[in-house]
Amino acid sequence: MPELPEVETVRAGLAPALTNARVLGIQILDERSLKRHLAGPRDFVRTLTGAKILSVVRRGKFLWMPLELDESVRAAAGDKKLALVGHLGMSGQMFLRKQSDPEDKLTRVVISVETPRGKAVEFRFIDQRIFGSLAIDELVATEDGKPGGFSNSSAAGKWWQNLIPSTAAHIARDPLDENFDSELVRSKFAKKHSGIKRVLLDQQVLSGVGNIYADEALWATKLHYDQPADTLSRASFDALIVEVKRILAAAVAEGGTSFDEQYKNVNGESGYFEVSLNAYGMTDRPCNRCGRAIRRESWMNRGSHFCPNCQKLRKRA
């Protein structure tokens, strides 16, 4: 399940190969992976062909690549600044391959590019459940006028630095964003009576956290997933954010979590954070803190893993 650390691992893997690469051709194997490109697959191909990819940027679980369009399509796009936007959804993968490499099962879209050094590379979008997508979208100014997302230092001063795809503009900054505003998030928590995990997963409150890292951060701070967000003390909220940041950063350092076959880096390799998990997927195993069995409860059509002893529901927390 790709969350921020997995998407960041993919971003970091794509960036060296795709920055300043030129799109030579596009192969669409399943049009459903382009469902978010409302103008349709033919428009997708026409607009993207010949474009130069300027960077690979991420906010939360969204990735985008600002584009310098080919001259032949620039007029049709008018003054619009465009980016190729990707979301991995539940099962999306982005691999970098050579054309001669064996085909990857469940490949939906292949974008052939030439790197600035003249090397031919295939960007392959794989997606079992097709919750993910690729689309070309207009870049708009960020609400706060600060950078749209994380890329690398070369973003400084570039025309796309303070822009974000319109389809990702409603997403809050993620905890690893240098402009992440903890106080803003706290004020949103204070107004919500929903369970704290639901709020952690709300990408408009803070982005990048999914089911795995939510369970891990709640275990680390001994909070019950259904603890109403507005009952958190300042100390609890602060501790929660500290843990979310720590866990996300640790997972990035390990190349993400490969809990099942649904997450791989751009070379098809697994991440190593799975060995550090304390709650997610640990059903019936002893809690690493108190020894009581970790419980899994059905919750919002998914699973919530927690220690019934360490993580109790309280009046205030």
Added chain:
DNA sequence: AACACATCCTGACTGC
């Protein structure tokens, strides 16, 4: 308005 829940989607796995 805030909140809760349904929906999309398919391969891998389980059990009979």
Added chain:
DNA sequence: TGCAGTCAGGATGTGT
């Protein structure tokens, strides 16, 4: 062996 049923959960849309 084959088939039906179950499971995984990102984001979004709908209903209360």
